[in-house]
Amino acid sequence: MSYADVNGVRLWHEIHGSGRPLVLLHGGYGSVEMFAPVLPALAAHRQVIAVDLQGHGRTADLDRPLRYESMADDVAALLRHLDLPGADLLGYSLGGGVALRTAIQHPELVRRLVLVSTPCRRLGWYAEVLAAMATQDERVGEQMRGTPPHELYARVAPRPEDWPKLWAKTGDLLRREYDWSAEVAALAMPVMLVFADADSVPVSHMAEFFGLLGGGHRDAGWDGSDRPAARLAVLPGLTHYDIVTSPALPAAVLPFLTHEVRSPA
Incomplete structure (x- = not known):
């Protein structure tokens, strides 16, 4: 558990377990603790590097x-700092956007990519979710004082007084097209795309995203030879807010990370 001075930011990261590296990127207003319920299952099979993103x-x-793009550069710089080419990335929500941008901007560093409850375009969120994102600012941050995310932030952040500032900067990010x-x-x-069946992302966008990756265009064939390299999991009985803590998440993800997958043509 330590800091790395990379790309102009002092990035906190924790390393658990051993094996092929798997980088975990948390959601908005969160931290590495967001993955605590599923970390033991992942670290039993992988070397897990959990990262606190800028301001979190x-x-x-x-x-x-x-910005997703600059945070992706932070993650890439951390991978180079730790000498971890060919790492797997798993990002949730905001962290999924960062993981996706890391794969786009630094594809040579990413072996496999898992995106949890993450759209590939802003309009991939439900309209009511976008409306809530539009209201996020310092005032809302003040109203969130005393909630579990704020209590954790107050306990671990280098500057706990930055909590309203984090809400203002996150709101600015989330309003950008x-x-x-x-x-x-x-x-x-x-x-691999992983969503809850009651997510903040509609099923129509899940299918659209999967289609962009080559999935859902044809039958796989009796022997599976036409199966795409991409994977899609829709986990039942979960929402955008509890999928990251469910044991169903590592159960779905670990086979994708450990089994051989045919690369796209």
């Missing part, structure tokens, strides 16, 4: 906007 957890903010569809379609590494 034990990683202090710095004088730059919060993006559509990474063309870049997703060009990804060469195997990708």
